[in-house]
Amino acid sequence: MSEKNSVAIGVYVCHCGTNIAGTVDVEAVAAAIREEPGVVLAKDYKFMCSDPGQEMVKKDIEEYGLDRIVVSACSPLMHEKTFRKAASEAGLDPFLVQMANIREHCSWVTKDKEEATQKSIVAVKAAVNRVRWARPLPINTATVEPSTLIVGAGIAGIQAALDIADAGFKVYMVEKQDHIGGHITMMDRVFPTMERVNDLLNPKINEILNNDKIQVFTRHEATEVTGSVGDFTVKIKDLDANGASVENELKVGTIILATGYDMYDLSQIEQFGYGRLDDVYTGIEFEQMTRQDGPTGGKILKKNGEEPTSVAILHCIGSRDENHCEYCSRVCCMYSLKHAAIIKERTSAASYNFYIDIRAFGKGHEEFYRKVSSEGGRFIRGKVGQVTDLIDPELDEPEGSLIVIAEDTNLQEMIRVPVDMVILAGAMIPSETADRVQKMLRISRSTDRFFQERHPKLAPTETATDGIFLCGTAQGPKDIPDTIAQASGAASAALRLLEQGVVELDPSVAVVNAAMCTGCKMCIEVCAYNAIGFNERWNIAEINSNLCKGCGTCAATCRANAIESQHFTDKQIVFELMGLLSDG
Amino acid sequence: MSDTKEPRIVGFLCTWCSYTGADLAGTSRMPVPSNLRIIRVPCSGRIDPLFIFKAFQEGADGVMVSGCHPGDCHYISGNLFAKRKLAVIKRLLEWVGIEPERLHFTWISASEGAQYSEETSKFADQVRSVADLPNPLARTEVMS
């Protein structure tokens, strides 16, 4: 065996000020671990993540020839990168660093000092055991194709495309509609500034169409994506090809998902009469009516061609409703205010907003709310129970009107409001293409069924798959400025890869031990990334490390133990386990 | 068997959801049983049922496995593959006399720190209630 059998482990127990040391006897932990085989030194220190803390590790690596490091401190999700980097700077492979979480999982959740100390000792022993079997993992790199695919040409896709093309990279846009612009093209004005959509959008669309770095495929959809970060191959299909399968193949380095949203089908919520009663519109339908190129030339008219004398605007239809969509669709409060403002501007009708809460949290939104309500818009706090055309003759309700029945929660009484027109602020749901796109890209979605970002706070424009980014309402309901901001964020995340031209691949992936593989192909069945192929000649599985994401499902499935999940090997996990139970 | 000692529990947590949820319980200073010891794995799909056997052999009184909620798996479906394997393991261990109360499989998301605190505390109580019953896999088991 050429491999060195003995290891030299340095253990560092962090006080984290009093965060750890207040509950854990850090000196006792260091003392207990000092006697473990392979441990060359065990120190406790006030703040390991500080510059002097990191310097100490680096100095010890050089001075004592340490070849394994255990930092027992906070969560590895917090500082593993920090210590890996420090070790790396001292010439040690970053995968030879192990953290023991004695803060989040110990000192912060345990009151008794003795218990916390005992728990810390086994946690550090486990880390020592584990790091003993850690192996250096060389980092592979892949070159990045200098182009991006953008799926969806709504306002999110448009913004991302312009950002990337302006930085000098090729952009392919795939859009299933016959025009670009997305849902926004159905609208007339934007809140809270009441600018015309055409004034905002047309210059952007012209920029896209006149930019020779951007190639737009309208009436196309992406059908297949293979490869991995830096080197995706995308098949796109012409939707108007009438069965003649005209497929194009594109090579791209990154993908931005901007598939947008659809409106929840409001005919599923029968009590509001949508699809059954005349003059009950969805928000989008009302938007279309207000456009000059719309069916009424921008006039607000009932079906019979008369101007309404009163309009009810119903908030949260399908949103914040456990029977339909539990989440808040975020934009409906504001566009409902916009509708009230347009009604005020173009008709003499009274408007009634029925709301649960007015969520006016954006810049200028609260002011807009105040303006609309001060100009005569009526606001009734209460969710509507029903819209009906059955008038109550005893109440003098006008013939042919729609009766909005709601509980006014401020007055705590049921009210009936006769109106001529009803606008339903329906919930936003993921685009109907989401299921297909999810399967094609093998990425996750959150419980609300929108695409899931890598981290809700720290990585909102990335997906869990390297090289695939997301923005706009594909990720969750949001308004135009938020969409544009996220689109630019996704573009800059993609540009980071495109600019660098090479990408580092996480080496903690699975590998096949050819001598043990029986060729049963079970691993191929369980791989969610199509990363495992089969070598017919040798009758063994083979893993493409560029495609493997390192989940380890194949390793756990392989009865023959022929697959090793690097950095999470059986050896590392079992020895860690034995360390955790070493006090038995 | 240990009569007086506090039972020991091993928890396998996937790094993306459940480990992050456990961290959140920590940052929120919610109580977590001190006899619960954690192993971080990339995905609940990584958990070879043999790890669970091994934990019992090394003297664990209970084993907990937690992954992302179905549909939320960072690796798309690892947690669902885990589910079938773990379901079989639970039955198998039950056949040989290892109480189902010693095993806890659950889904905890990155934002469910409170859930983590609650479930781990409940599970620790549950394990305590069966800790005196046989663990036929434990090394300490002797020929009678």
Added chain:
Amino acid sequence: MNQALRDEVRKLFETEKVKSVLGYRQHPLTGEVTPVIIKSADEADQLIFDKRCVYNLSRAVLADMDGPVGVVLKGCDGRALNMRITENDFPREHVVGIAVACQGVVDTATDDLSERCQRCHMRMSPIADVTIGDESAVGKPTKTRAEFVDEIRAMNPKQRATFWKDTFAPCTHCYACRQACPLCNCKVCITDKNNPQWIETSPKPSSNMMWHLIRAFHHAGRCVDCGECERACPEGIKMHLLDLCIAEDVEEMFGFVTGVEDGAQWQFLLYDPNDPDSWLGGPERG
């Protein structure tokens, strides 16, 4: 039966459908029934099939044999062979199934119908390129698998632990059960892995339990109830009962019979998004 078998095998050789045949013969000196490999039509006359043909010949098929290999198959043998093909041990074309109408084989020690055959519900091989004998005469099981398992089901955890500890106590870790099993096809058995060491080499309650649990887990959803493990055990350990226990659960949960439907046995390693949380013992959660 024997004559029909010999005629059919001769024909297989003559029409070049097979290059070799795995079957049974009565040993000319000892009188024992043993497996045999024959390579030509001339040798077909020694083949027999009767209640003494206990071995599962699917175990003996190797990928590098001169093929196609004809294999004399009872129901259980055929199911095991089906599994081996599913798991890609060799291609389907490598074997020619010679399905025999099996009326059960005996426990060689007592000459009574063996336990496995009492509960066998599939005496004809699912792989049957040729069929020998009268399929309608194979008879029906007199017992169900559940009846064998009920004994354990009735026990409380303490009794179960004691039962298995006593059952496995004579185990010497000789692994004859592994050698006999048609589905123990790992290149390196888990018993032979020492870093980490999953199963301690010395026999004692914990290591006995570890081996038999891993064995049962590795066979869950795959075991075809041929009972070869038990027959091979020099200590007479009834370790196969644990396979039956888990087979009851696997069939109930995943709804398939191993070795009958092609590939269905993998179900338990795959998943259905609607798998109930109740499998994991916890309450259903949203």
